Amino acid sequence: MSSLRNSKTIEPRIALKTPDEMTPNxxxxYEADPIAQINIGRLLSLAETLWPKMQETNIAMVTQITVPPVERELATLATIYLERGAYxxxxHNEVAKMMGISLAKVEAIAAERYGDPVFTDRERALLAFTRQVVRAVRVDDQTFAALAQYYDRRQLVELTFVIGNYMMLARMTEMAELEIDGTLGATLWHGKLHNQ
Structure with missing residues (x-):
């Protein structure tokens, strides 16, 4: 699976926030949190009133929702591959590896082979739902019912939050042509899960 965008050093369309531009807080x-130091953190922190709450929401998606963690990550992978969000x-390829998601599943998601035998029926329903939220916006009755037999109403809403969040992040990083500066995903998520 090759990157969708060349990862060579490029100037992003939007100048990233530098430490010299930051308030003392x-x-x-920035100095305490590795995610603040990578390019996506330096990009999103330009939205000074939105970024702190967005960080809280992203941490909640990892630590507080009732969608099972592996299923949350499968939906995340499907979303970002559908959106072609290279960053x-x-x-999240690294996050998936950390979580024990097989390379066969990641490759099937990348190729949109959601009916692949590598997935369970529950995972197939999840991936079909994710694709419709991303591609069609409106989910048809059959696809909704297939997932609703596994998910309660809270989980259906939480899952749609996750999908929408990664749709936005993919758009943000692609709009900015953000340089891929390192794959810290697994390290960062592990730290959030263990309050490090």
Whole structure:
């Protein structure tokens, strides 16, 4: 699976926030949090009033929702591959590996082979739902019912939050032509899960 965008050093369309531009509080957070130091953190932190709440939401998606973690990650992978979000793909391929998601599943998701025998019926329903949310917006009755036999109403809403979040992140990083500066995804998520 090759990157969808060349990862050579390029200038992003939007100049990233530098430590010299930060307030003392921002600088302290920057120095303490690895995610603040990578390019996506430096891009998103330009939205000064939105970024702190977005960080809280992303941590909640990892630590507090009732969608099973592996299924959340399968939906995330499907979303970012459908959206061709190169930066997020590089991060979440590492997250998937850390979580024990097989390379066969990642490759099937990348190729949109959601009916592949490598997936369970439940996972197939999840991936079909994800594809319709991303591609069609409106989910048809059959696809909705297939997932609703496994997910309660809270999980259906949580899952749609996850899908929408990664649709937005893929658009943000591709709009900015953000340089892929390192794959810290697994390290970062592990730290959030263990409050490090």
């Amino acid at each position: 921002e600088r302290a957070a 997020q793909i590089m991060q």
